[in-house]
Amino acid sequence: MHITKFTIAKTRLLPILTKTLSSVTQSKAPKSLSNRQLFRQILPPHETLREIEALNLGKPRKRNSSPFKKKVNIIERKKLERRLGDLTLEQEERLELPHLSFFAGAKIPTSFPPERVQELCFVGRSNVGKSSLINALADTTVVRTSDKPGLTQQINFYAAGNMFNMVDMPGYGFAYVKDEERLKWKELIETYISQRKTLKRIFVIIDARHGLKIADKEFISMLDRKNIEFQIILTKCDMVVAPDLARRHTIVKEQLQVYKNAIPQPMMVSARRKAGIYKLRKLLLTIIGGLERAREVANKKKEQRLADINNKSKTPLHKILKKFTNKKTPRYFYEKRKHEKKSLKKK
Numbered sequence: 001m002h003i004t005k006f007t008i009a010k011t012r013l014l015p016i017l018t019k020t021l022s023s024v025t026q027s028k029a030p031k032s033l034s035n036r037q038l039f040r041q042i043l044p045p046h047e048t049l050r051e052i053e054a055l056n057l058g059k060p061r062k063r064n065s066s067p068f069k070k071k072v073n074i075i076e077r078k079k080l081e082r083r084l085g086d087l088t089l090e091q092e093e094r095l096e097l098p099h100l101s102f103f104a105g106a107k108i109p110t111s112f113p114p115e116r117v118q119e120l121c122f123v124g125r126s127n128v129g130k131s132s133l134i135n136a137l138a139d140t141t142v143v144r145t146s147d148k149p150g151l152t153q154q155i156n157f158y159a160a161g162n163m164f165n166m167v168d169m170p171g172y173g174f175a176y177v178k179d180e181e182r183l184k185w186k187e188l189i190e191t192y193i194s195q196r197k198t199l200k201r202i203f204v205i206i207d208a209r210h211g212l213k214i215a216d217k218e219f220i221s222m223l224d225r226k227n228i229e230f231q232i233i234l235t236k237c238d239m240v241v242a243p244d245l246a247r248r249h250t251i252v253k254e255q256l257q258v259y260k261n262a263i264p265q266p267m268m269v270s271a272r273r274k275a276g277i278y279k280l281r282k283l284l285l286t287i288i289g290g291l292e293r294a295r296e297v298a299n300k301k302k303e304q305r306l307a308d309i310n311n312k313s314k315t316p317l318h319k320i321l322k323k324f325t326n327k328k329t330p331r332y333f334y335e336k337r338k339h340e341k342k343s344l345k346k347k
């Protein structure tokens with residue numbers, strides 16, 4: 001038999017896909033189908049599809065600007081709701097994390113900062129989007145990111161206010177770095193993970209386009225051997241169409257069943273489109289025990305916003321229009337109409 005790269009990949013994937021398929025569709029997949037065809041046959045559960053639709057995960061559809069297309073969109077969404085259930089059920093609380101700042105970097109274990117507050121760490125293959133995810137979670141650009149793999153080369157510690165630390169790791173399984181360097185990173189990560197007492201959860205970041213790769217499996221097997229709990233986050237979800245994302249989620253969930261220390265439910269996010277970020281923030285705050293405090297801050301901000309809106313609408317018309325009175329520009333008429341409409345509504 002002529003063995004190609006493809007045949008090897010297929011033999012590796014086939015058992016997983018057939019297993020997933022048989023458990024989801026309750027039927028055996030014929031061996032003649034290609035990997036892609038097998039993948040396409042997976043029927044993901046409704047709740048996964050609903051979560052993807054509700055959180056706006058998945059590759060964005062083409063922008064529909066015409067009123068007709070907008071109407072078609074509304075009809076399609078209604079059809080989806082009839083099939084999957086109420087999409088508003090997944091609505092997220094608009095929570096925020098405290099201000100993020102860099103405070104320490106460690107290339108060797110002796111440089112780890114003292115264990116003061118609780119920590120959450122983000123680990124995964126190079127270029128998978130660990131640093132971008134931390135930025136998205138904290139709504140900042142403090143963490144450096146790059147489209148070239150291997151940017152983060154040390155363990156970076158970021159303080160989220162005085163509540164907790166987020167820890168950005170170098171990527172594992174990075175092929176373009178010397179063996180010596182790779183081994184050093186591996187040891188550094190393993191030492192941190194197994195010795196840090198304040199570490200509350202390890203998030204293993206996986207590219208949603210590829211799922212669990214060999215390096216990921218090796219890493220989570222190591223965690224499992226050491227009895228360390230971890231949770232998977234599928235990221236770059238904006239690069240996979242919704243049905244395929246649901247299938248990927250189903251496969252990863254199935255694969256996790258063999259790891260006794262895996263939290264069974266993988267999360268889904270897109271750091272670029274900030275989808276699923278509120279849900280993940282809520283999880284982080286729950287782990288840290290800061291959910292109530294974050295809710296209080298969010299409520300205060302909401303009240304402030306409402307008060308600002310009220311104050312603005314109380315500004316008399318002549319003051320609003322003062323800026324535009326020299327020239328009666330379209331803006332002048334727009335502001336006037338808006339104000340009139342508002343006062344009509346109030347009456």
Ligand SMILES: Nc1nc2c(ncn2[C@@H]2O[C@H](COP(=O)(O)OP(=O)(O)OP(=O)(O)O)[C@@H](O)[C@H]2O)c(=O)[nH]1
Nearest residue numbers: 127128129130131132146147150151152171271272
């Ligand atoms: N489309 C898309 N791109 C993303 C997303 N998250 C990260 N990226 C891109 O992926 C590339 C790598 O992101 P990083 O955050 O630097 O990845 P990393 O895992 O920290 O990489 P290393 O530090 O090299 O280990 C950047 O070009 C990001 O813009 C995402 O959710 N969607």
Ligand SMILES: [Mg+2]
Nearest residue numbers: 130131151152
């Ligand atoms: Mg990085």
